[in-house]
Amino acid sequence: DTAVSQTPKYLVTQMGNDKSIKCEQNLGHDTMYWYKQDSKKFLKIMFSYNNKELIINETVPNRFSPKSPDKAHLNLHINSLELGDSAVYFCASSEGNSPEQYFGPGTRLTVT
Amino acid sequence: AQSVTQPDIHITVSEGASLELRCNYSYGATPYLFWYVQSPGQGLQLLLKYFSGDTLVQGIKGFEAEFKRSQSSFNLRKPSVHWSDAAEYFCAVGATGNQFYFGTGTSLTVIP
Numbered sequence: 001d002t003a004v005s006q007t008p009k010y011l012v013t014q015m016g017n018d019k020s021i022k023c024e025q026n027l028g029h030d031t032m033y034w035y036k037q038d039s040k041k042f043l044k045i046m047f048s049y050n051n052k053e054l055i056i057n058e059t060v061p062n063r064f065s066p067k068s069p070d071k072a073h074l075n076l077h078i079n080s081l082e083l084g085d086s087a088v089y090f091c092a093s094s095e096g097n098s099p100e101q102y103f104g105p106g107t108r109l110t111v112t
Numbered sequence: 113a114q115s116v117t118q119p120d121i122h123i124t125v126s127e128g129a130s131l132e133l134r135c136n137y138s139y140g141a142t143p144y145l146f147w148y149v150q151s152p153g154q155g156l157q158l159l160l161k162y163f164s165g166d167t168l169v170q171g172i173k174g175f176e177a178e179f180k181r182s183q184s185s186f187n188l189r190k191p192s193v194h195w196s197d198a199a200e201y202f203c204a205v206g207a208t209g210n211q212f213y214f215g216t217g218t219s220l221t222v223i224p
Contacts, residue, residue, distance in 0.1 A: 033212070041200055042214070042217070045211075048210050050210070056211070097208060100146075100161065100206060102158075103155055103156040104155060105155035106155045106156075
């Protein structure tokens with residue numbers, strides 16, 4: 001009965017590859033987010049979707065493309081992976097304009 | 113612009129000692145404030161939150177935090193630290209428009 005789930009938990013891949021991280025929430029929320037936590041533990045929002053529509057798109061390389069097939073899912077696709085993409089990626093969700101966000105367990109991406 | 117400052121990058125305390133982690137925020141309206149904990153290799157767990165009302169809020173694991181509007185602070189406290197409290201602690205501000213801002217985190221080490 002996990003509220004916000006992410007797959008995979010760990011992802012190790014080589015430079016230049018394309019990979020996807022999946023996120024699902026069963027809370028009935030209509031807004032979902034992707035955050036990146038860098039090696040210094042700093043957390044920064046990347047994207048936000050509300051009812052499958054992009055509402056926040058921070059300065060992120062266009063190699064990163066979020067996709068929301070429905071409001072319960074927000075996947076993150078990354079093209080041409082670079083060493084600097086190595087990080088922990090967190091998915092989150094919230095209801096409407098509620099300021100409270102619920103976070104997934106994170107996906108640790110390592111690019112070699 | 114909204115921001116969250118955690119002045120202490122790293123804190124070391126002895127087990128059984130009291131703990132206070134500092135958090136200062138910058139936000140034009142009444143903030144929605146959160147404290148999260150991240151154990152090594154783990155996701156983000158919500159410790160407590162403040163939306164309105166009583167300025168002293170109780171959270172899980174024996175933590176509490178006090179909202180002080182005059183000081184723009186939301187410091188986290190625990191009267192007696194346990195070894196299992198060693199982790200990274202993040203203060204965050206939720207804002208309208210689904211914005212969410214994290215502080216840079218405070219790493220807590222507990223000495224036996």
